[in-house]
Amino acid sequence: MLRRNIKGIEIESASPSDNGGMSIRISDVSYGDIDGKKVELRGCIELTNKPSDCGFIISLFDCTGGRLLPIQSTSPRFQEKGSTSFSVSAEVEEIDTEIEFFDWTLVGYINAWILNGPFEDTRNLMAVVRLVDHGVSGSLRNGRVVPTDKILWTGIKKFKLDLYDEGYIESLIRLRRFHFTSIGLALLIAKSVGEITHKATAVIEAKILDWLHYADSDRQIYDGYSSYEERSQSYIAHFNQALQKVKDRTLSQSRLFTELMQCCTSSSAIELIKFCFDVMIADGIIMGQTLELIDKIAKAAKIDLNKLANIRDEKIVRLDKVSKFDLTAEQFLGINSHWKRNKKIDHLEAEFHKWNSRLNVVPEGNARENIQRLLHMIGDALKQYR
């Protein structure tokens, strides 16, 4: 449903059957770090006048569904100057009004490892090989050249290639699912202290704006929304629905968790956990049940425990002076009540040492005060175990 909205790219006229006197050959290659294709030319291009400086540039498109969608590159060396779309170029050394290759001549490699197409799978790709006058490379964007007057020749050739990574359209779709799930979870966090406060919703709204702002950039045109407005309306509508559901207690936590497990990557998991903490600290009340919920979310998002602790620590020191700690040191520090006495002591001691070492590194002010507060809390908690 979404894919239909996605517009392809148009390139200057050229048809695969008519590359003029120059033929393109694309064949398999696999050696060293390269696993993919090589692009070669043979034949002759006649030019109307002799350019001072020129070269070949190869761009790639996925043309499986009929539309041309650009292929991205993960290696900066094989990207266009102004975008991350794949591009590789070769200089022409001796320039005349005629460029002639008597034998198959290599103009570039296409390394599958660095490619990122719209979809993962075996795809139909199209290589667009252009002979361009120099100075054109700056106006190459997503495989398109504007204006076209510096293009001296265009040839195209289709081929099949296995793309290994999740496609960028796939990841955009997953990203939206992840955003919607995050909104639901954030609202549950906000609710866990009792009523959802204005401060908490403000944090969620700011995050949504953040996402929308980021999505307004170049690459996001493939996420299925035709405009910024359409995208933001959809996000806001989702937020309002979820907010109502949380208020009515009809938002299913377990469904959100299932969804999360499907659409969360390890880097988005970190973003989510940070977001959850931001919502929690917005209220200025730290409660045991909120931390427990964040722990559960972290588990569903399969976040590494050390990373979780790191994020939690960073957020804790940013707490406002007026924040209330409505919980015990044990809850605060993630101590399980079933643990044996010695394990609790070890954990508390390790936490003390950790925070004490950090005290002098953080800037003066809130951060130091918060750490000081924690140290007192841990000292008092330890008393009862000794």
Add this chain to the structure above:
Amino acid sequence: MITGIDLGTTYSAIAQFDTHGRPVIMTDSQEENLVPSCVAYFDDQWWVGREAIRQWIAGPTNAAARFKRFMGTSERFNIGGDTFTPTQLSAHVLRHMHQIALNHQGEVGTTVVTIPANFSVEARQETINAAKHAGLKMDYIINEPTAAALYYAFSGDLVGDGKYAVYDFGGGTFDISLIELNSSQVDVITSNGVSRLGGMDFDKILQKIVRQKYEEATQSTLDEHELEETPFDLVSIEELKRSLSRRETVTQFAKGTVLEITRQEFEEAISGLVMQAEVCCGATLKEAKISSSELSGVILAGGSTRVPCIRKSIQDVFKDVPLIESANVDEVVALGAVLYAAIRADSNEFNAAQSATIAPLQLTEVTNMNFGTIVLDYDEIDLPFLNNSIIIRKGTPIPCSQQQTYYTRYDGQDEVDCSITECAREETEMNEFIKIISDESKLKLPKLPKGEFWPAHEEIIVTFSYDENQIMHCSFLHENSGHSQEVDLDFNQVTDDTKDYKISGSTSQEME
């Protein structure tokens, strides 16, 4: 003349290296060894010490005390309507100490001032600034527990070679150091501390107890102003605390009401704080992988070690290790400081007795922070993250030089960020608890002819060298071209505006 100054939270002391080659405390004009670290302004002049304390008791609006803990923070103190920084107040104390030395010796030579081992960078720098303000030529700084250890190594009070803990519980801070003694050579193994833990915190808690008792007994509430009056003021309270170290129960008269305060209730109330010191000791032993049974003794320093429950706590942590203390625990730091000054001073000016003292004494300090650089790394699932790669570990003997090799990331990479980080705990993944000391320098790889580029995996050799004068020289070298970027950090100089170390950078290029 060589001097050592212990600029304490509650008391300061100054020592000289006498002609018999002994460190001795110089008394003030009232023949007292310890000078209260208190500053007052009245009768159109500044007062430091006992006169100031009297003023502080009479009306704290004209006086300030206990400011050392706030060195390098934005905390300000009010004296007679004007505000003063802790640095300015410390400068007054240092000037006063300097005057004591002048009275005794007529002139002052190499001077060492002590700081807590766990002092923040800013606090350390502000101590240096205070000395500057005081017109004092301070040559070196030494950590308080290290100074104490040095004094004990000299005094012969130690039971022989071996490992010792130095337990320093003063008025404002708690420090613990582990040292190794070899003849008269002191090697510091590691130091830790709790910055805001000291006798002054006990005073505050005791004040609360007395207040509560009074309010309960009289069914009234004291206002803040009344807390500045006897017996609720902090000076009376400190006196009461000292009495509790000698007696189980102390009777206090408060505005006609008799209050009984027991040691037990005081100790119960401070047990959370004492626990902090205990945990810090445990963690320090663990960090150094030393068990308490390996220790030959626990050296005591600081007046708060006289509190009975602290003694008990020390025994809990260090088990049967014998306690070593001199009668004057609050003087050993100043005495050690002057010994250190003597070690660092020009020995040509010493007489035979002095040279005999100094000859066997040796000291090696260790770095008390981890220093590293930020690099890009990949986790188990190949996700890139910023890693704080530690080059010099905390606890490395000074001077030291350590090297690590890193590689450029991608083909065509032509520069490398030369960042330097600092953290007290080994934090690897970049976070807020890692201080970035310097991140502006870049190592530029030399330009290659058109069309050529440096491939990925170029070797970058990073060397950090930390010298005895607290200067760290950092070099980032591109092995293949000989190009390097150098960054020097002076830990004795912090620029005022950024509160960061003084940094100087340079680029060098090896000629073929």
